[in-house]
Amino acid sequence: MEFALANRLSQLPPYPFAKLRTAIAEKKAQGHDVISLGIGDPDKPCPDIVVEELCRAANNKEDGNKDRYGCDQPVAAFNEAVISFYKRRYGVTLSADQVCATMGSKDAIVKLCMGIMNPGDMAIAPCPGYPTYNIGHVFASGTTYRMPLIAEKGFKPDFAAIPAEVKRLAKIMWLNYPNNPTTATADLDFFKKAVDFARENNILLAHDSAYSENTYDGYKAPSILEVAGAEDVCVEFFSLSKAFNMTGWRVGCLVGNASAVKALKLTKDNIDNGTLRAIQSAAAMALNNAEDIFQQVNSVYKARRDMVIEALKKAGWPAEVPDATIYVWAPVPDKYNGSSEAFATDLLDKCNVVVTPGRAFGEHGEGYYRISLTYGDDVLKEALKRIVEMGS
Numbered sequence: 328m329e330f331a332l333a334n335r336l337s338q339l340p341p342y343p344f345a346k347l348r349t350a351i352a353e354k355k356a357q358g359h360d361v362i363s364l365g366i367g368d369p370d371k372p373c374p375d376i377v378v379e380e381l382c383r384a385a386n387n388k389e390d391g392n393k394d395r396y397g398c399d400q401p402v403a404a405f406n407e408a409v410i411s412f413y414k415r416r417y418g419v420t421l422s423a424d425q426v427c428a429t430m431g432s433k434d435a436i437v438k439l440c441m442g443i444m445n446p447g448d449m450a451i452a453p454c455p456g457y458p459t460y461n462i463g464h465v466f467a468s469g470t471t472y473r474m475p476l477i478a479e480k481g482f483k484p485d486f487a488a489i490p491a492e493v494k495r496l497a498k499i500m501w502l503n504y505p506n507n508p509t510t511a512t513a514d515l516d517f518f519k520k521a522v523d524f525a526r527e528n529n530i531l532l533a534h535d536s537a538y539s540e541n542t543y544d545g546y547k548a549p550s551i552l553e554v555a556g557a558e559d560v561c562v563e564f565f566s567l568s569k570a571f572n573m574t575g576w577r578v579g580c581l582v583g584n585a586s587a588v589k590a591l592k593l594t595k596d597n598i599d600n601g602t603l604r605a606i607q608s609a610a611a612m613a614l615n616n617a618e619d620i621f622q623q624v625n626s627v628y629k630a631r632r633d634m635v636i637e638a639l640k641k642a643g644w645p646a647e648v649p650d651a652t653i654y655v656w657a658p659v660p661d662k663y664n665g666s667s668e669a670f671a672t673d674l675l676d677k678c679n680v681v682v683t684p685g686r687a688f689g690e691h692g693e694g695y696y697r698i699s700l701t702y703g704d705d706v707l708k709e710a711l712k713r714i715v716e717m718g719s
């Protein structure tokens with residue numbers, strides 16, 4: 328018997344490049360050495376002290392609650408570490424009811440939508456953007472209004488262009504700076520405008536801060552909670568995934584507006600029962616040593632970023648140097664007439680290298696492609712050598 332998928336699954340956007348995916352599989356089947364630079368998932372291990380703390384906490388016979396539900400037995404050290412990190416790093420003061428441990432931001436983005444949105448509600452998401460915002464809206468039976476991020480505006484949305492009807496129906500607006508996929512950053516002035524917009528329109532402003540600590544050349548990304556009064560209308564998703572090389576651990580936090588944090592907690596209590604205590608302890612260890620860890624993690628990406636920029640220049644396809652994130656976002660070379668799929672397909676054809684077509688992040692991503700810096704130096708060097716040969 329074959330069961331039909333629920334409507335909500337058929338509403339998820341189809342993978343837009345089925346042909347490219349098939350072509351990659353065919354190339355691999357033919358024995359070609361296909362190198363993917365497509366996915367943002369750190370290749371390096373997380374720091375030893377974090378693994379050691381996980382083992383210690385998992386083995387701690389004195390903690391009678393170590394194996395019990397994480398939401399009923401939260402680890403005080405985790406909340407304290409989040410509060411201390413936000414204070415040190417951003418000068419932001421959080422109270423205990425403004426913090427909720429998550430199983431990573433992806434999971435919590437969808438659950439916050441389920442905790443805040445009713446069927447028929449709208450939410451506003453950036454385009455191009457991280458696809459999970461829209462997936463959250465679909466799972467909550469709502470709809471998405473896509474606000475364009477365009478190069479001429481520094482990949483920032485134009486709030487004045489959002490229609491009145493959308494402002495009336497929207498419950499949540501998503502922002503993400505430093506941004507995936509465009510690598511754009513935002514300053515406090517922009518965040519202040521966003522907070523004002525959210526307040527005027529009675530919308531929860533959810534800022535996805537996944538790359539706030541993947542920054543280079545002295546750039547420091549602000550937290551949206553640095554805006555005075557932001558906690559009236561804002562939450563921020565902080566994740567250990569990209570900054571600490573911990574994607575598989577599934578741990579982060581939601582901080583900010585207490586009523587929205589409560590909505591996420593209630594949703595999680597009824598679905599996932601929280602994060603294993605040993606993982607919370609290990610995450611606390613990571614946060615308490617954040618400054619040293621970021622330095623090590625980012626030095627690797629900075630070197631790779633410079634390699635990619637240099638190679639693209641040699642290929643005759645110059646790209647801007649990003650201040651942040653683990654990506655390079657580059658315009659499609661002229662001869663492809665702005666078609667990111669045509670470029671990605673040709674790159675695969677001619678040199679067995681996979682990049683992500685910008686169109687995969689929404690229609691306004693067209694004309695660009697994304698290279699991820701999460702591939703080992705040798706693999707990256709080989710891919711870049713092929714790209715330089717093809718370009719020049």
Ligand SMILES: *Cc1c(COP(=O)(O)O)cnc(C)c1O
Pocket residue numbers: 367430431432433434457503507535537566567568569574578579
């Ligand atoms: C990778 C990524 C996430 C996912 O983070 P997890 O905490 O691992 O779920 C969230 N937002 C953006 C923009 C990302 O690129």
